[in-house]
Each structure stands twice: as C-alpha cells, then as structure tokens.
Amino acid sequence: MTTDSSSPSVDAKAPAPPVVAAAATASRVGVQFTGVQRHFGTVTALRGLDMEIQPGELVALLGPSGCGKTTALRLLAGFDRPDAGTITVAGRDITSVPAHKRDMGMVFQAYSLFPNLTVRENVAFGLRMRRVSKEQRLRRADELLELVGLTDTNRYPYQLSGGQQQRVAIARALAIEPTVLLLDEPLSALDARVRLQLRAEIRSLQQRLGITTLFVTHDQSEALSIADRVGVMNFGALEQIDTPEYIYHYPATAFVAEFVGAMNRVRGRIAEGGAVVVLGQRVPLTNADSHAPGTAVEALLRPEVVQAVPDAGGPGEIRERMFLGSSVRLRVALDGADDILVEAPSPSSELPIGARVGLKILTDGITVADPRTPAVAVPEAP
Numbered sequence: 001m002t003t004d005s006s007s008p009s010v011d012a013k014a015p016a017p018p019v020v021a022a023a024a025t026a027s028r029v030g031v032q033f034t035g036v037q038r039h040f041g042t043v044t045a046l047r048g049l050d051m052e053i054q055p056g057e058l059v060a061l062l063g064p065s066g067c068g069k070t071t072a073l074r075l076l077a078g079f080d081r082p083d084a085g086t087i088t089v090a091g092r093d094i095t096s097v098p099a100h101k102r103d104m105g106m107v108f109q110a111y112s113l114f115p116n117l118t119v120r121e122n123v124a125f126g127l128r129m130r131r132v133s134k135e136q137r138l139r140r141a142d143e144l145l146e147l148v149g150l151t152d153t154n155r156y157p158y159q160l161s162g163g164q165q166q167r168v169a170i171a172r173a174l175a176i177e178p179t180v181l182l183l184d185e186p187l188s189a190l191d192a193r194v195r196l197q198l199r200a201e202i203r204s205l206q207q208r209l210g211i212t213t214l215f216v217t218h219d220q221s222e223a224l225s226i227a228d229r230v231g232v233m234n235f236g237a238l239e240q241i242d243t244p245e246y247i248y249h250y251p252a253t254a255f256v257a258e259f260v261g262a263m264n265r266v267r268g269r270i271a272e273g274g275a276v277v278v279l280g281q282r283v284p285l286t287n288a289d290s291h292a293p294g295t296a297v298e299a300l301l302r303p304e305v306v307q308a309v310p311d312a313g314g315p316g317e318i319r320e321r322m323f324l325g326s327s328v329r330l331r332v333a334l335d336g337a338d339d340i341l342v343e344a345p346s347p348s349s350e351l352p353i354g355a356r357v358g359l360k361i362l363t364d365g366i367t368v369a370d371p372r373t374p375a376v377a378v379p380e381a382p
Contacts, residue, residue, distance in 0.1 A: 029090045029179045029212045030055045031076065036085035038071050045071040047236040048085065058206050058213040059241070060227035062220055064259070067233040070184060073216045077182050078102045089179060100129075105178030105211075109185040111165045113157040119145065119168050120153035126176045144171040147205065163194040170202065174209070181206065181213040187222065199226050220260050224248065232256045250286055254369035257300045262329075264306065264340045265298040268368065276368055279306075279315075279359050286365045297368040301361065303329060303343035308351060311358035316340070318355045332357060 031053040038046040046068045053059045061069035074080045076087060078099030086095045094102055113122050123141035132140070145153050148167040157165055166186055173181060183202070187195045203226045206213050217223050223230045224244040231241035232255070240252040251257035258265075268278030270291045275282050278299040291297060308316070308330055319339065320331035323346065330342045330351065340359070351357060 030057075031180060031212060031214070032086075032088045033072065033076075034086045034088070036072070036075060036082045036087060038068075038075065038080070039083050044236050046075075046082070049238055051231060051238055051241060053212055053214060054228075056210040056212055057228045058203070058215060058226065059229050059231060060215040060217060060223035061231045061233055062217060062223040062260070063233035065218065068236040069216045069218075069231075069233050072233075073182055073184055073214055076180070076214060077104050077106055103176070103179045105173035105176060105181045107166070107169050107173045107181070107183045107186045109188055111157070111162075111169045111189075113165060113168055113172075115157055118154050118156055119150060119160070122157070122168055123171045123175050126172060130176065140175055141171070144174055147171065147174075148201070161194075162190050163198055166190065166198060167201075170205070174211075179212070181211050183213065183215040185217055186215075188217070188219070195222075202226065224260070230260075232259060234259070250365075251300070251367055254300065254367070257367055257369075262303050262341055262343075264301045264303065265338070265369070266301055266340060267337060267371070268297055268299045270295040270297060270368070276366065278366075279361060281361050283361055283363065284365045286367050291368065296371055298371050300367045300369060301340075301363075303341040305361060305363040305366075306340065306342045307344065307360045307362055308332060308342045308357040309360060310351065310355065312356050314356045314358035316357045316359055318351055318353050318357060321353060332359070334359075 033049045033051040036046055036049040037044070049068070049072060051059075051072075061072060063069050071080070075082050078094070078097060078101075082095065086093055088094065089102070114125065117125065120138060120141045123144055124137035127137040127140060142153065145151070145168070148171045150164060150167055150171070157168070160168070169186070186202070187199055190198065199222055215223070215226060224247070227244060229241055230244050230247045232239050232247060234255050240247060240256045242250075242252075247256065247260055251260065257263050266278050268276045270285075270293050271277050271282055272293050274285050276285050276297060276299055278301075283299070285291075304327075308318070315335045316332040318330050319333045322329040322331070324343075326346060327343050328346045330344075332340050332342055334340060342359070
C-alpha cells in the first residue's frame with residue numbers, strides 16, 4: 001500500500017531539534033494549552049490538547065479537515081471557549097478573557113477587508129480602539145504597508161490581487177502590535193506561485209519581528225517550510241509536535257508517517273535485537289519497544305529510502321514511471337504483495353517500464369505499524 005503527497009528531499013539523519021529557533025528570541029510571549037477540550041454536542045473536536053509555543057516561535061498546526069487545528073486557533077483567539085483546560089499567554093490565564101481583550105492579531109483565509117475603506121484605512125482601522133491619533137494611525141499604516149511591500153495605499157480591496165489583499169490583511173493584523181499572531185490558512189485561496197512567494201515573506205517578516213505565531217494549514221509543504229515546529233493533529237488529538245525534520249524522518253505514529261510525505265507500507269516481521277526483516281533485509285527499528293520479536297508488522301518506508309536495482313530474477317516489476325523534475329518516482333509491483341513507490345534522482349534512474357528489479361533499503365532506521373492500522377483516522381469533528 002502507498003500513500004502519495006509531496007515531500008522534501010532526504011540525504012541524512014536530521015539534526016537534534018532546537019529548543020527554540022535562534023531568530024525567535026525577540027518576543028517574551030509564550031503560549032500554553034493545558035488539557036484543553038472542546039465538544040460540539042456529541043462531537044469531540046479537541047481531546048485534552050497539551051501544547052506549548054515558545055516565545056517568538058512559529059508553530060504550524062497541520063492535519064486533515066476536522067482534526068481540531070482550527071478549533072485550537074479559535075480558542076486561542078477567544079472566538080470560542082473550551083469545555084475544560086486552560087490557555088495561558090505570557091503566563092497569564094486568558095481562558096475566560098474576551099477576544100477583544102486578548103491582544104491577538106488575526107489573519108483569515110478570506111482576507112475580510114473592509115470594501116469601503118482604502119488599503120491605508122484598512123490597516124489603520126484597528127488602531128481606532130487604541131486611542132491613537134489619526135495622524136499616528138496613518139503613519140503606522142504606511143510603515144507596515146511598506147514592510148509588506150505595498151506602496152499604492154489609496155486603492156480599494158477590489159482593485160488588488162489576492163496576494164496583495166492578503167498582504168493588507170497581514171499588515172492590519174500587525175498594526176495593533178499584537179502579542180500573538182494567528183494565521184488561519186491564510187494562503188489557501190491563492191494560486192501556487194503566489195503562495196510560494198507569500199509564505200516565504202510571512203516567514204521572513206515573522207522572524208524579523210520575533211512575534212509568537214500560530215499558523216494553521218492543511219498543506220504539509222507550507223507547514224514543513226515555514227515553521228520552527230510542526231504539530232500534526234488527528235481525531236482531535238496532537239499526535240506529534242517537533243521540528244519539520246523530525247516530523248518527516250522520525251514520525252511518532254503511523255498516522256504522522258503517512259500524512260506527511262509519501263509513504264509505503266511493506267509487510268515485515270520483528271526480529272531480535274530491535275530490528276525488522278522487510279524485503280529480505282534486516283533493518284533497525286525506531287519504535288522497537290512497542291513490538292515483540294516475531295510480530296507481523298508493516299514497515300513504513302519513504303520512496304527515497306528504497307533503491308531499485310536491475311535484477312532479472314528480482315521480486316519486483318516496474319509498472320509506472322512518474323517524472324517529477326529533479327527526481328523520478330517508480331511504481332514497482334511486488335510478487336505476491338502490494339505495489340511500492342521508489343524515488344531516485346532523475347539523471348540516475350533509467351529503468352524502463354516492465355524491467356525486473358530488486359529492492360534495497362537505504363536507511364538506518366524505520367518505523368513500523370501493526371498490520372491494517374488505519375493510515376488516516378476518520379475525524380469526528382465536522
């Protein structure tokens with residue numbers, strides 16, 4: 001069985017995760033979720049969320065629709081209240097504090113700009129409640145619009161592209177000098193090229209300002225590329241939170257392994273000494289303690305850690321070639337087993353469709369799951 005989605009290239013074991021990013025020292029505001037639960041009737045959206053965001057850190061919450069990531073963001077923003085647990089910001093319990101008193105900057109997916117106000121007026125609007133003079137409001141708006149790369153400040157939202165509107169929304173969120181910046185899938189409505197550009201700009205801006213940030217997305221490439229740490233959620237629970245490198249290379253659960261990046265499931269059996277025998281090879285395990293020797297399991301293998309080599313008597317046959325630019329992904333049919341994906345740099349992969357191949361595992365450790373463990377649990381939240 002294979003699951004398929006985009007993935008970063010892998011060359012070596014990831015370095016140990018830092019406690020907090022080096023650029024994230026400017027802010028002194030951290031966020032803490034402790035045992036946070038949220039129910040909607042019989043539906044459980046959050047199941048005792050425990051999560052900490054370090055001062056100045058950008059944490060991305062990633063997961064399928066209904067996994068609870070947006071619920072967590074709404075609770076932090078104050079748009080909703082938890083049924084149990086606490087939320088603190090800079091050590092202060094804000095669980096019952098109204099949204100307008102939380103000092104949060106919010107960027108929505110749909111921009112939510114005021115159509116009757118100019119770009120400049122949109123950005124300055126939030127400062128009206130801060131008893132700031134009109135002159136100061138407009139000066140602050142101009143500074144932030146310059147920061148996000150917009151100079152024509154007298155246009156109206158309908159005269160802007162989607163990327164420009166989102167820049168205005170970001171500037172407006174930052175105008176009030178929030179303690180925490182909240183981004184609710186801010187790039188999902190944009191085309192691919194603009195998304196790549198704007199997510200890089202968001203990351204650069206966040207690092208320059210050192211603002212504590214929670215970024216919610218269903219796009220794994222966004223989460224892996226923009227965050228100091230990624231939290232993968234499923235079924236209302238946080239399955240793993242770690243650096244992007246550790247999330248990808250050392251997934252804590254079968255769900256994380258298969259949700260983030262392409263993944264093969266290959267039948268194997270636990271061997272003595274913390275190893276698994278798979279594809280006729282003995283490979284060390286990353287989660288050996290959870291399985292007894294002799295247990296039938298499924299090894300979780302990234303396509304790039306499996307090499308196809310020409311072998312007339314090999315157990316596999318190439319059924320499909322997918323050119324991906326810098327690499328070629330092969331779909332190999334195994335005798336008496338499911339297909340497996342193999343990925344290699346495109347200049348070095350010239351095996352034709354129909355060729356018989358052997359398979360070699362190129363990693364010093366793999367994760368395994370019990371047979372038939374679901375790759376993605378069906379979320380309860382609507």
